[in-house]
Amino acid sequence: MAEKGVKVFGMWASPMVIRVEWALRLKGVAYEYIDEDLGNKSDALLRYNPVTKKVPVLVHDGEPIAESAIIVEYIDEVWKDGYTIMPADPYERAQARFWAKYADEKCNAAIFPVFTATGEAQSKVVHEAQQCLKTLEKALEGKKFFGGDAFGYLDIVVGWYAHWLPIIEEVSGVSIVTEEELPLMKAWFDQILAVDVVKETLPPRDNTSRKTLIYTGSRAQGQGALVPVGNTNRYQRFPPTAGNLPESLPRQRIEVLGFLEGFRDIGLFHIASMHQKRVWV
């Protein structure tokens, strides 16, 4: 007989995994969380998700379900009582799914290059990310959450922006979600960060432990590097072709994204997943 209960295979810094945790917690569903080393995936993960081999995977009574947005919908359908995640109205549901797809396909793709671009190219990338978010922001007009008065499906899908975009801005030295450019989204960030399930689950942002080394891709790929200045919040940008990466850096790690101590508060896992590189922790 299949094992009873709910398991989530995840990775602590994943914005996709956190969607599933938020949905389960909103429903009050108890679950076991299994943190994966994505550089060395467990046999269980590969067995449960042999197609994409990615997290999150929800295993419900022994049956695996992959793809975070699909899992969130599944959770809403299976645990019908209590908190409602999907909009009740079919038109509103279709709209929420449309914007979720738009955010995942367009906005995420526009945001991640902010890490790797420099100079004029970076200003252009920031502008493009802002344009995408402005389009998304229209779905917030006159509302507290994308879901209206309550934190709902689309908030779950894009809620990670509230935590990670300010980190991306800080590490990349740019401003994306500003009062001037994206006032509704900025106000929504505050709403999201005040939601209990969000507060319970986001990784900490601890200013004291920033000894992180972040390599935004390899030099060979021409993407340069961001290296923290001592134990501070400041980062020094090394241009793509620079032979001037600090001597202290292990050479083999120049070809990868390296996260050392303090990784948790920076959480640039996304760079790693973008480049499909091994992550050292």
Ligand SMILES: N[C@@H](CCC(=O)N[C@@H](CS)C(=O)NCC(=O)O)C(=O)O
């Ligand atoms: N569309 C997928 C994306 C999942 C995804 O990209 N997961 C990343 C972590 S955020 C992953 O497992 N990366 C490991 C890999 O690509 O091998 C979803 O929403 O579930």
